[in-house]
Amino acid sequence: MSILVRNAGRLVTCDPALGEGPLGVIEEGALVAVDTVITWVGRERDVAAPPGAIEIDAGGRAVLPGLVDCHTHLVFDGDRAAEFAARARGEDYRTGGIMTTVRATRKASDGELCRLAAERLDRFLSLGVTTVEAKTGYGLTPAEELRLLRLTGSLDHFVDVVPTLLAAHVVPEEFAADPEPYVDQVCEEVIPAARGKARFCDVWCDDRGAFSVEQARRVLEAGAQAGLGLKVHAEQLSRSGGAMLAAELGATSADHLEQATEEDADALARAGTMGVLLPGASMMTGAPFAPARMLIERGVRVALSTDFNPGTSYSENLQLAVALGCGLLRMTVEEAVLGVTRHAAAAVGREDTCGRLAPGLACDVLVLESRSEADLAYHYGVNLARAVLKKGEVVV
């Protein structure tokens, strides 16, 4: 089966080698895919469509890669609307709120957790998101963390799900007095059993309620030992050293970075560790925003994500992250769009399969309602997805 997407006013390849500017834009562009893979992109006047190709007329609109959300906490039960309302009355965000979700998630059946996750993936897809990273972290016992990892791996949806083990999310209340035995469990029981099931091992490194640098180092070294890529929740509530650790260990990404310094930025840039920024979480908790300009200017590759989770950022709208990136982090439209496409794909180890419209990559395509990708930020807060293709199939 082959597909021809034609009449793209702007084919935004997100690959500068294929078109104009940092987003590699081809005006009056077209795209051909055979089976599930893109085989050709270029000017429409040069296209040679395979006979019998299914034709999709973009009507002069902007056509982008399917979006990639590279940092979500997808699988959980329960909501924290009451905690949100309390924060809106002026109370501080506390990591202890995560235990509310942990208690509800531990009680939920496998079927209920999968049903809720599938509903959320439907919403992601309707917004043009075709790949989502999903972290465990609401189980916080070996058995519950491995259950959440198994359920994450079992999700059968048009949206590709990249599973990340975040057994070291926060210190479980049972170990509040001494987290070390829990770190032992994570390193000795959970991580070895996650080999081949999780793509990444993540840890929240923070002096306030999460894990110290030395505890995080043990978790990440065990993750590397089990063949997992590494991610770190770093410099969110305080500058705790997570970004330097991520760089030292060659992590794929350091996420949050609200409190990151120039020294952190230089280390991340040297190591080639991506910075994943989550402006929605800052907006909804009243916390400082990540210093995106400083990070970019010092050479860090920056991705943007929803941080979808029930405590601090309960939204599947990755298009809104583009708007927040421009409006609040002072990123350019080009930087913000790369942040939810090519750079986000790199942050989940999928740079060679998604995040660009380029020959050899999956035919994951987002046709916008509008003629310009700038509308993702400019016309903010509305869903601009007109059509979505996943592996060559029209799914929205």
Ligand SMILES: [Zn+2]
């Ligand atoms: Zn997170």
